[in-house]
Amino acid sequence: xxxxxxxxxxxxxxxxxxxxxxxxxxxxxxxxxxxxxxxxxxxxxxxxxxxxxxxxxxxxxxxxxxxxxxxxxxxxxxxxxxxxxxxxxxxxxxxxxxxxxxxxxxxxxxxxx
Amino acid sequence: xxxxxxxxxxxxxxxxxxxxxxxxxxxxxxxxxxxxxxxxxxxxxxxxxxxxxxxxxxxxxxxxxxxxxxxxxxxxxxxxxxxxxxxxxxxxxxxxxxxxxxxxxxxxxxxx
Numbered sequence: 001x002x003x004x005x006x007x008x009x010x011x012x013x014x015x016x017x018x019x020x021x022x023x024x025x026x027x028x029x030x031x032x033x034x035x036x037x038x039x040x041x042x043x044x045x046x047x048x049x050x051x052x053x054x055x056x057x058x059x060x061x062x063x064x065x066x067x068x069x070x071x072x073x074x075x076x077x078x079x080x081x082x083x084x085x086x087x088x089x090x091x092x093x094x095x096x097x098x099x100x101x102x103x104x105x106x107x108x109x110x111x112x113x
Numbered sequence: 114x115x116x117x118x119x120x121x122x123x124x125x126x127x128x129x130x131x132x133x134x135x136x137x138x139x140x141x142x143x144x145x146x147x148x149x150x151x152x153x154x155x156x157x158x159x160x161x162x163x164x165x166x167x168x169x170x171x172x173x174x175x176x177x178x179x180x181x182x183x184x185x186x187x188x189x190x191x192x193x194x195x196x197x198x199x200x201x202x203x204x205x206x207x208x209x210x211x212x213x214x215x216x217x218x219x220x221x222x223x224x225x
Binding site for chain 2: 042059089093102107
């Protein structure tokens, strides 16, 4: 049973470009969470989604960031008009139901030039 | 004040020693407590998941939760160089819902 998959593993963007990060949860998991780890900082919650629904987006920056988890396909975290401060590791986690453990993917490391 | 406090270390121990890690938290509504291990440039790996106060043991790992003191611990017995990593505590529950709130992590170095 494959774990949480994220791609790309590394992404380089110039300021002003768009970044799209993809997350495929573990098989049988319908709950997806996105976290961000800034350099020398801890993991911070961004958004929690179930299929086709955003459950909690209290950690998402108000502008430029959006997330979706469509009925078919991976969850997408989208960052428009990236700035240098967006450079970080972005991790996706999934769980089978809300109250159980969250399992993390390997992360996408975004570098904004 | 951060919701979850964790000493950043580094914590250096000789191989075979017991590693003792802890976190304190301020939100009494937290109900679920986790420990993750993160190697450099990798994703967090779940080690322990506990719900209630008390002890939980899994192999070389023991997790303790004391809700009355808002204090959780992780003990690693017979430590190995491969245990060298950053250990993150995380918790959730109450009004925070299912989002995890993490401590800053403790860097552990096990010397051969």
